[in-house]
Amino acid sequence: DIVMTQTPLSLSVIPGQPASISCKSSRSLLHSDGKTYLHWYLQRPGQSPQLLMYEVSSRFSGVPDRFSGSGSGTDFTLKISRVEAEDVGFYYCMQGLSFPFTFGGGTKVEIK
Amino acid sequence: EVQLVESGGGLVQSGGSLRLSCEASGFTLSSRWMNWVRQVPGKGLEWVSRINLGGDRTEYVDSVKGRFTISRDDVRNTLFLQMNSLRVEDTALYFCARDRSWNAYDVWGPGTMVTVSS
Numbered sequence: 001d002i003v004m005t006q007t008p009l010s011l012s013v014i015p016g017q018p019a020s021i022s023c024k025s026s027r028s029l030l031h032s033d034g035k036t037y038l039h040w041y042l043q044r045p046g047q048s049p050q051l052l053m054y055e056v057s058s059r060f061s062g063v064p065d066r067f068s069g070s071g072s073g074t075d076f077t078l079k080i081s082r083v084e085a086e087d088v089g090f091y092y093c094m095q096g097l098s099f100p101f102t103f104g105g106g107t108k109v110e111i112k
Numbered sequence: 113e114v115q116l117v118e119s120g121g122g123l124v125q126s127g128g129s130l131r132l133s134c135e136a137s138g139f140t141l142s143s144r145w146m147n148w149v150r151q152v153p154g155k156g157l158e159w160v161s162r163i164n165l166g167g168d169r170t171e172y173v174d175s176v177k178g179r180f181t182i183s184r185d186d187v188r189n190t191l192f193l194q195m196n197s198l199r200v201e202d203t204a205l206y207f208c209a210r211d212r213s214w215n216a217y218d219v220w221g222p223g224t225m226v227t228v229s230s
Contacts, residue, residue, distance in 0.1 A: 039216045041157075048207055048223060049149075049157065054216035092157055096215025100173040101159040 002027050002095050006104035012112045013083040021107045023076040023093035030073060037096035040069055040078050043106075044089040052091075053078065085111055114138035114219055116208050121224030128198050128228070134191040134208030134221055142186035145211040148193050150204035151223070158204075161193065162211070176202075198228045 003026040013019045029036045040053040051060045053069040056076060066081040080087055088111055093104040120132040132148070148160040161172045161182040170182050181194040191208050205225050209217035 035214070037214045037216075041217075043157075048220040049209075049217070050220065051212070051216055051218045054212065055214070060212075060216075060218065090156075094157075094159075094215070099171050101162075101215050103157040103159070106156045 001100055002029075002098060002102050004093055004095055004102050004104035006091075006093060006107050008107060009105070010108040010110070012110050013080075014112045015084060016082050019080045019083050019087075019109060021078045021091050021093075021109075023071075023078070023104050025074045025076075025095055028073045029095050029097045031097060036072060038069075038071070038076050039094045039096055041092045041094060041103075042087075042089050043092065044086075047089075049092065080109075083109070083111070114210075116210065116219055116221035118206060118208050118221045118224035121206065121226045123227045123229060124198055126198060126200055126228055126230050129194070129196045130198065130226060132193040132195065132206055132208075132224055132226070134193075136189045136191070136210075139210075139219075140186075141184065141189045141191065146182075146184060146191045147209045147211060147215070147217060148182060148191075149207045149209050149217070149220075150202075150226075151207070152204045159215075160206070162215075163191070195226070198226075200228050200230050202226060203228045 005024045041049040043049040057069040090106045115137045147162045163182045167184045179197045183192045205223040207223045210219040212218035
């Protein structure tokens with residue numbers, strides 16, 4: 001199984017300041033079609049997860065442009081350029097390349 | 113509005129069975145691969161199962177293979193998860209999730225809670 005490792009476990013951020021979350025996979029997520037199947041989700045308190053980014057850096061519909069994703073192979077990063085109150089919750093990376101699909105352990109983002 | 117709503121969760125004894133349902137609205141279920149994902153309260157997310165268009169190809173996480181069966185009824189626009197031989201460690205909130213492509217899940221239901229007692 002591909003193991004997904006996220007750091008840090010938690011972040012406390014002043015509103016308006018940037019935040020960055022790292023996700024590392026135990027194997028490359030690059031498919032032979034040239035795409036990399038690494039996705040990011042946000043689970044706000046008491047809510048279901050929601051898709052933020054797919055295929056590393058494509059922002060899902062309605063996701064603010066303060067969110068960006070980058071990386072390749074086994075190392076990926078989700079960045080929030082200016083954290084807002086609505087960004088609090090747990091962030092999960094997930095690999096959609098091979099079975100079983102696996103999630104990172106999650107990063108809790110809270111407002112300082 | 114595109115929506116998924118799960119039902120069928122509850123309290124069951126170890127060894128028992130439950131059948132979860134996920135009703136889709138606002139889109140045609142037959143057009144999408146579908147998944148079940150679970151979450152132990154206070155813990156992270158775990159992918160459980162996936163079914164393809166047409167329902168002839170299914171995949172499972174190893175821990176549920178041989179015990180859980182995913183299926184779909186595209187006429188009723190409903191996804192199912194038959195859960196047999198339930199174990200205490202299956203206790204979790206079960207979400208159904210729509211696959212946008214390559215396992216990027218763009219629509220999630222609110223979840224249905226399954227509690228297995230020993």
